[in-house]
Amino acid sequence: MASQQSALLACQQLRVGHAGRAIAPPFDLAIREGELIAVVGRNGTGKSTWFRTVLGLLAPVSGSVTMRPGLRLSYVAQRAQLDPLYPLLARDVVAMGCERGASFTRPRWGEPAAVPAALERVGATAFASRPYRALSEGQKQRVLLARLYASDPELALLDEPTSAMDAVAEREALVAIDALRKERGTSVLVVSHYLGSIREFADRVVLLDSACETVLIGETKEVLDHAVFHRNYPQADDVCEAH
Amino acid sequence: MPHSVATWAELVEGWQLGIYRDPIVCGLVAGLALGYLGVFVVLRRMVFITAAVSQAAGMGVALAFFVQIHLGLGVSPVISAIGMALLFTLVFSLPLERLPVSREAVLGVAYIAAWSSSVMLGDRISQEAHDISSILFGTAVLVRSEDLYAVLAVSFGALLFHGIAHRGIAFALFDPEGARVQRLPVRLLDLASWVCIALVVSVATRALGVLPVFAFAVLPATAGLLAFGRLRWVLLTASALGALAGAGGYVVAFFLSLPVGACQAAVAAALLAAIWLARSLVPRA
DSSP, X not given: OHHHHHOSEEEEEEEOEETTEESSOOEEEEEOTTOEEEEEEOTTSSHHHHHHXXXXXXXXXXXXXXXXXXXXXXEEOOGXXXXXXXXXXXXXXXXXXXXXXXXXXXXXOSOOTHHHHHHHHTTOGGGTTSBGGGSOHHHHHHHHHHHHHHHOOSEEEEESTTTTSOHHXXXXXXXXXXXXXXXXXXXXXXXXXXXXXXXXXXXXXEEEXXXXXXXXXXEHHHHHTSHHHHHHOTTHHHHHHHO | OOSSOOOHHHHHHHHHHTTTHHHHHHHHHHHHHHHHHHHHHHHTTOTTHHHHHHHHHHHHHHHHHHIIIIIOOOOOHHHHHHHHHHHHHHHTTSOGGGSSSOHHHHHHHHHHHHHXXXXXXXXXXXXXXXXHHHHHOOOSSSOOHHHHHHHHHHHHHHHHHHHHHHHHHHXXXXXXXXXXXXXXXXXXXXXXXXXXXXXXXXXXXXXXXXHHHHHHHHXXXXXXXXXXXXXXXXXXXXXXXXXXXXXXXXXXHHHHTOOHHXXXXXXXXXXXXXXXHHHHHSOOO
């Protein structure tokens, strides 16, 4: 209970799903300042639904989510959710990270200083002035990470932020995410399928397993060595070795 | 429109007398505002909203006559038209993404509902039917002062709101969930944006007619999107082309003795074609 009180965000007996139908069993989780939690699970186990529920974009089936008042949240959705028709440069997308609440009503001349800094931090400066829609999927994900950086969040939720990146870019992105929490104390919740990176960067892991109606939460090594994890990821040992 | 060969001197004289000034200014301002707002209509993939809002306004006029004739209640047809157009657009500020159908389908349903209601109400007010089109749809040839003032007030109000909230509107449209997470009032911005479109379309349709209003809301925005890859330039281009089509279309109609609304739409289409051609000849960087 004490840890839940000091948490940035806490889920209490939270069941998530759609139209009142739960897709994962209830669980408790308190997210502490500066920790990186990896969320893993096969397709359709409710990872994105859980994120959307935590963010208030979906109502919980039961249970509750409480967060510290005024908590600065930022969200990087799966890349397919953004409309490619919009005529925006990459740096325009990053500048959106600087908006919060009604800040958009205040006049602003020129680009916020956080934008070039964020672009540089994730290695996106080279294509900052190109149309966002013309970028490769991996470059788009870098831009969204830069937007996250520019938003200076206390808690960042990233839904498969590196899924379109090559191995080198993926590692650079995760190093940047790791640096965000080390430099600014940002807490990070990230959905990822890169088990080697999870082993390297995550403090804790949440495993969603809808087939067995199980949610496994624990220290990274504890979860990655668990029998339920190996049932979900039979090739996990090979993947981890490869990384 | 004169049927003899028109001259610049006649146009200038007519302008000085105020005959041509009001419709040209009205076309220019409506074109500018609708060109700007049309970018957001096109980006939402809902270009037929303009036609549908006009239909809803028509239903509002018919309803006002019906209530007046059968219930003895005095309701202003213009206010009823604007009210119905606003009510209609409120539908599109609802969280329609939760439905298993596209917004376009909802637009079609609402359009059919408004259209059929207008026909049914019109059947019961046949003696007033001729007034409906005159109240609803102007001709753009001569614009009444009160219609011009309404277009000026509503257009500048809508543009002022968009100027103040531009960054928020762009963020909320591009990534509504990301904007909500960063606590932007996405629903309110969406609603206000629709209200702006409904109001400008209602008053501009009353002053100029359906055809030019539909053209101003679609063609300049499409041209802007073809020409530029950055929103601010798209908005500036669409506004400028809309204004040019509104004023230029009137001048073309004056010299060629053709219907004004059709000429305004044709000029907007010609500008779009020119941009399209230029784009194909000069590839964007």
